[in-house]
Amino acid sequence: MDIRGDPCVKHFVQYMTGERNASPHTVLNYAGDIRQFAVEIWGQDAKPPLPWSRVDKFAARRFLVGFQKHGRDPATSGRKVSSLRAFFRFLQREEYVASNPFAGVISPKRGRKLPVTVSQGQMNALLSAPLAKLGRSGEHAGEETDKLAEYAAFRDAAMLEVLYSSGMRVSELVSVRDRDIDMISGLIKVKGKGDKERLCPIGKPAADALKKAMDRRDAIWQAKPRGGSDNPAFLNLHGERLTSRSVERLLKKYLAEAGLSLSLTPHAFRHSFATHMLDAGADLRSVQELLGHSSLSTTQIYAHVSVEKMKKVYNEAHPRA
DSSP states (O other), X not given: OOGGGOHHHHHHHHHHHHTSOOOHHHHHHHHHHHHHHHHHHHOTXXXXXXXXXXXXXXXXXXXXXXXXXXXXXXXXXXXXXXXXHHHHHHHHHTTSSSSOTTTTOOOOOOOOOOOOOOOHHHHHHHHHHHHHHHHHHTOOSSSHHHHHHHHHHHHHHHHHHHHHHHOXXXXXXXXXXXXXXXXXXXXXXXXXXXXXXXXXEOOHHHHHHHHHHHHHHHHHHTTSOOOGGGSBSSBOTTSXXXXXXXXXXXXXXXXXXXXXXXXXXXXXXXXXXXHHHHHTTOOHHHHHHHHTOSSXXXXXXXXXXXXHHHHHHHHHHOTTO
């Protein structure tokens, strides 16, 4: 079924991209959930316009129960219910439907998963892995191939330092341009979810690593036409902007180098940043601002991690635990 031609869906997509400023990824997820519901209710061969006004609360509940019977993850089921609740709320506001059939549907309770973090010792080993690997491989500046290998190592060291120092998302990292970086103030301007801009402080080790990487980058590509302050801060070995997927692949190499689990993702830097900040006494509201969370409740999960760590230490150390 192709729901893109449905007038209600088209209007909703326009609302999400225009008024709500939702990302293409978010809009795609909403559209996928709406389509799945439509197929469940009217079948694969149904053609738009679809009779949304005929959907009742029993159809909404059957949809949710169907997911639960198939053993779907509660988070996935909850997201779909949330998507459809928002869709019908919009339809009700625009008077396409009289009521919202998902208004009374209770989302399945989600299990609380704690963020995956690494210790400060493990983080130090991971941060030093790129240059340690370069030193062992015997790569030195000189010929073009060696210069590229050296740049890659210093670039990777800088990326890992910046991720841990700032707590930014990997998608924000690869979007950083030269003009976004203020070395004097130790700040990087990033654009997060919903195109919200914020300033991310970075420490001296991250700033130093970033300068060394950028100096080596410019030494290699200085003869090529460049965009001035619009240059991407991090380039691949073809002189193009790195992608989030590339950073994920590179991280696997350094996880192995540091002897850490290969299942860790770049987001572990963000989780570790927040947890280590709270462990050191930072207040929750400040960490919320640094992470760019719109809601304090999203940040509170990291406080829970700190409490769980405290309980573990207590249980292991106290003679009457």
